[in-house]
Amino acid sequence: MPDVILAPRNKEEVAQVVQVCAENKIPIVPRGSGTNLSAGTSPSNGGAVLLFKNMNRILELDEENLTVTVQPGVITKTLIDYVEGESLFYPPDPSSLKISTIGGNISENSGGLRGLKYGVTKDYVLGLEAVLPNGKIIRTGGKLAKDVAGYDLTSLLVGSEGTLAVITEATLRLIPKPSxxxxxxxxxxxxxxxxxxxxxxxxxxxxxxxxxxxxxxxxxxxxxxxxxxxxxxxxxxxxxxxxxxxxxxxxxxxxxxxxxxxxxxxxxxxxxxxxxxxxxxxxxxxxxxALARLRPTTILEDATVPRSKIAPMVREITRIAEKYNVTIRTFGHAGDGNLHPTCLTDIRDKEEMERVEQAFEEIFYASIDLGGTITGEHGVGEMKAPYLEWKIGKAGIQVMTAIKEVLDPHNIMNPGKVFAKSTKERLVMANV
Amino acid sequence: MPDVILAPRNKEEVAQVVQVCAENKIPIVPRGSGTNLSAGTSPSNGGAVLLFKNMNRILELDEENLTVTVQPGVITKTLIDYVEGESLFYPPDPSSLKISTIGGNISENSGGLRGLKYGVTKDYVLGLEAVLPNGKIIRTGGKLAKDVAGYDLTSLLVGSEGTLAVITEATLRLIPKPSxxxxxxxxxxxxxxxxxxxxxxxxxxxxxxxxxxxxxxxxxxxxxxxxxxxxxxxxxxxxxxxxxxxxxxxxxxxxxxxxxxxxxxxxxxxxxxxxxxxxxxxxxxxxxxALARLRPTTILEDATVPRSKIAPMVREITRIAEKYNVTIRTFGHAGDGNLHPTCLTDIRDKEEMERVEQAFEEIFYASIDLGGTITGEHGVGEMKAPYLEWKIGKAGIQVMTAIKEVLDPHNIMNPGKVFAKSTKERLVMANV
Structure with missing residues (x-):
């Protein structure tokens, strides 16, 4: 549970909240609709949860530049329907689109069913306005198809899961709606x-x-x-x-x-x-x-492999499920190798949950050994933080934590997410 | 002039060079074919220039995953021709493609004539291998359409102009060749x-x-x-x-x-x-x-605006050229607002060169006031570093320098580029 829930009305209020939190070292957890699947928006260290229900407007549709500028609280489907009404198209379509927000999609770099042909959220974010951990406001990018003025801070913020800044506005690229x-x-x-x-x-x-x-x-x-x-x-x-x-x-x-x-x-x-x-x-x-009906608890994962490795990966998932005697069914995006092994279990059964955890560990392990990643579209959040180093290595973790620490020295921005206290030890498995 | 020119043969040699340079605080300037237009590859602080003529192989075409993996020294056109031979397509086509290298294109996030429909270099980089300023090797991304495991270090390195790491390998996304x-x-x-x-x-x-x-x-x-x-x-x-x-x-x-x-x-x-x-x-x-024939010196710029502002921007350029009595002709990519105002001048004429510099200052100023940027595809390099703050603001500069300093504490990676000792003062201009 958070200590306080705040719903700021504009970027100035967000900046004021961040300043107060920075002075008092209070954790800030930006949260759209809370549909995140890796515990990325859980206030696990208490502090202030920021909601964006008062910042949910579509600010401008620019038909000449084919952009739309929105506040973070806009519901994904609201945006999609709105631009389609103008024969335009915003392709990223996470399954949660009826309730998820654009701010959440940006923070998680959400994917969806149209990713193979059209890419993911980051391919459509042209510019951001965001409040930094020091309370200052930055604007990155713009209505620009080409912009190489310095480091790509837009892409750094997209998918940073609320750990670097609070997004207060976004300019998104649109394309013509397929006929x-x-x-x-x-x-x-x-x-x-x-x-x-x-x-x-x-x-x-x-x-x-x-x-x-x-x-x-x-x-x-x-x-x-x-x-x-x-x-x-x-x-x-x-x-x-x-x-x-x-x-x-x-x-x-x-x-x-x-x-x-x-x-x-x-x-x-x-x-x-x-x-x-x-x-x-x-x-x-x-x-x-359909799957969720089977057992009390459904755990949806998103191990991702190069698309040529779909068949071996699904075989591995089946083998691993049998090994640990757990029920895992797999569906997902074959075109981009983004699979959703889904475990049907019961969170009250501690012994079974341990086996589930071991099975997923082995699934992450397998996907990495097939050239894949621990998360294709759900984010690292809290649940996958202990496995991040498996994908990006010690040197990668060092670069990411260096960026996090220098931009957020008091660790107030969504603390406990992306980076774990310790990395899970990898077990040796002969048959992978 | 550099103090030494090195042409490493593999990533291990790059890592060794970087380690020696880090220990001795020697500047490193990675350089492809030197076609950069913002003095980004000039060894202005001496040190070691790294050439990639011994790392110019296409390592793998993966037809199932539609990727190609290359060393940084591959000539852009060599890669384009190679994949087109397999009915595949690598869209980024900077004008220098006959001599530029892919490593250079990645470091500059190069654009080209096909950017409107197909995007720029960053839209095609799926994964990188790079040597960090501490000599450690990282691998980012992979043959993956979706990967949200931590911060997007691939995008951070693309367009970082050699100031954060030395790129030693890249995995690029391909699409079917239009028929x-x-x-x-x-x-x-x-x-x-x-x-x-x-x-x-x-x-x-x-x-x-x-x-x-x-x-x-x-x-x-x-x-x-x-x-x-x-x-x-x-x-x-x-x-x-x-x-x-x-x-x-x-x-x-x-x-x-x-x-x-x-x-x-x-x-x-x-x-x-x-x-x-x-x-x-x-x-x-x-x-x-054709333009370059007119005068001894040609200065090609890339002020970029939202595409709806092309006409006012061209008018502004004409007005500014008249104001400073300099010859500027403009061509460029109308679809993405990326203009190339080109000044025909004579570098030996100091008085004229001063007017040229003032004219370009005013052009950058105008493009920013029209919602644009100081560089669409050429990079900041050394020439545009004094203007970077105009685009990204003080808070933006602080974020970028913080990242630079924490990853490259001895400032050995292409020092003097992107970040200027001081920002140019903006003049007040009533008519913009």
Whole structure:
């Protein structure tokens, strides 16, 4: 629990709060809607939680420069709907978009289902206004496609999880809204068939908007939940979408359909209407809700590997789940290697929770050994801090902590996040 | 002149050089081909210049993950040609690409003519290996579309102009090579007609690959140089290219052609063959060579504004040139507001050079007041360091110097670059 909750109305009030907190060494935890999945917005050291419900306005849509300037408290979906009403497009679409805020998305560098083709939040942040730990206000970047005036502080703040500054305003890049979209769902007997299909699509020099994956365990639960007719004996399902100009989309989807068949898809369904497309999408979008019904506690992770390593990674996750006798189902973004191994467990069962923790440790370990990372889009927060050094090494940790300490010498900005008191010891595992 | 020139063969040798330099506080100036335009690679404090001619290999093309891993000394064009041979595409295309190196491009966050649609170098750097000022080696990022494990050190190093680390390897993102391209050249009676055309194209939700601009002074010199039939009484020429799927390109270019006519273009030429396209492109690509013939010294700047401010900025440049009685011609990237006001002068004439410096000061001032920046793609280097604070403010300078000092406490990494001993005083100008 925080000691105090504050909802400032403008950057000056944020600056005043930060100044008081700096003088009194009070922790500050900026928090959007609290949808973060790595305990990044938990006030675990007490102090002041900053809410942005009074700073939730879209300040300006600049159609000439294709930018939108917003306060941090704007709900992601509100922004997306607003710009789409003007035939513009803000691609980052984290699953939490109906409740998450843009400020939170920026702090976490949120990803989403459209990342393969369109990138993630950092690819759309052109400029920031932020309050530094010393209470001073900086402005980085601007309505500028090109700006190399000094170090890229915009990118340093994006994804810094509230540990370096409080973001008070953001200027975001927009692109034209794609005019057309098609959706298919392909089922595969084996994981390897699905993985080879992903590779073959990209080898054909097609970058789909969406290239989503569900494993057998997730398919079974989905089918049990919704009876949408998924064959429960197949090891993998791919949800594939392409958007853009109609001629290109039609051609791409035809080619993708062909590739799915060539690489052993046992069934490929193509949506003929937007309603059918929504049905196919829901097969993937409702995966977490379906899984969450199984046990009292759901732990959603985001181990990420180069996309060529999807199949070996899913095999590893299955092996690890069996080893520790825990239930892990995997879905995620096959196109960009961003998997969501999801553990269904019970937080009240201490013995089981220990096994869950060990299993996830081994999963992080495996993803790093496959050239991946401990987090693709959820952030390090508190939960993954003990594993950060596994990815970035001692020298990397030293650089990051040096930056943190010099900019926030009293450690008031979201303390306890990103950096752990100690790094987890890596166990030796022969078969990875 | 440097005290010593070293050409290390691998990262271990780079690390050894850095260690020796750190112990003895010897400046290190990493240098690719030295094409930098802001004196960023001049060893102005002596010390060791590092060349990368022995680290110029393309290490791996990964077709599954669409990445290429290179050493810093690879020539940009060598890389571009190599990946295009595999139907892949590395978009950043600085004008110096025939001689510049990828390491240099990364250090400067180079732009180019394709920036409007495809972004700049930082949008294509997925991971780096670099030697820190303490001689330790870090690896950032990876073959990963999504990675939020701690601060974005990759982006911090990109564009840091050799002041934070020596880059020894880079993993770059590739995209499929566009299959088709069309090129047109449009001439406008007035600057405003051209600027309105740019806005109208983007308002039609079309993002061309290239949207280049030349002012009347540049057109006149080009025509004098090459006699390609440009009407010398028009105030602006736009070179416009679109690439992608053939159906989309044809449709976009038809629409752009229409928009040019609607907004008062006095002539629009469309290339029917690649040869004709190359002729139209050369009208813009040869601008600098044509201008450079006029006087002994050519100073190429890159003041950048939001694209909606192109017309007022060009007017300002013209006014300022007249005020100081200097010859400045402007061309550049209209689509992304990145202008290249180019001064034709004589470095031996001290009195004139003083006026040139004052004129550029006022140009930087004007671009900032129009929401722009002092450098869009050339870097701060030594020449623009006295103006950096104008763009990023005192608080911004404090953050950047804090990062520089904590990571490079002995200031051995390219000292004297980016940060100036003192900031130029801003004069009050009533008419900006």
């Amino acid at each position: 057309y979209k098609e959706t298919i769902l392909a089922m595969f007997k084996t994981l390897e068939d699905a993985a080879e299909t992903v590779s073959a699509i990209l080898a054909a020099r097609i970058i789909p908007t969406t290239l989503e994956f569900m494993d057998q365990g997730t398919i079974q639960v989905m089918e049990d939940y919704k009876q949408i007719g998924l064959p429960t004996d197949c090891e993998a399902v791919l949800l594939i979408e392409q958007d853009g100009a109609i001629e290109t989309v039609v051609k791409d989807i035809e080619r993708i359909y062909q590739i799915c068949s060539n690489y052993g898809a046992i069934d490929v369904q193509k949506a003929e209407t937007e309603e059918e497309a929504e049905d196919l999408r829901s097969a993937r979008r409702d995966a977490l809700s | 088709y391209k069309e090129t047109i050249l449009a001439m406008f009676k007035t600057l405003e007609d051209a600027a309105e055309t740019v806005s109208a194209i983007l308002a039609a939700r079309i993002i061309p690959t290239t949207l280049e601009f030349m002012d009347q002074g540049t057109i006149q010199v080009m025509e004098d140089y090459k006699q390609i039939g440009l009407p010398t009484d028009c105030e602006a020429v736009l070179l416009i290219e679109q690439d992608g799927a053939i159906e989309t390109v044809v449709k976009d270019i038809e629409r752009i052609y229409q928009i040019c006519s609607n907004y008062g273009a006095i002539d629009v030429q469309k290339a029917e063959t690649e040869e004709e396209a190359e002729d139209l492109r050369s009208a813009r690509r040869d601008a600098l060579s």
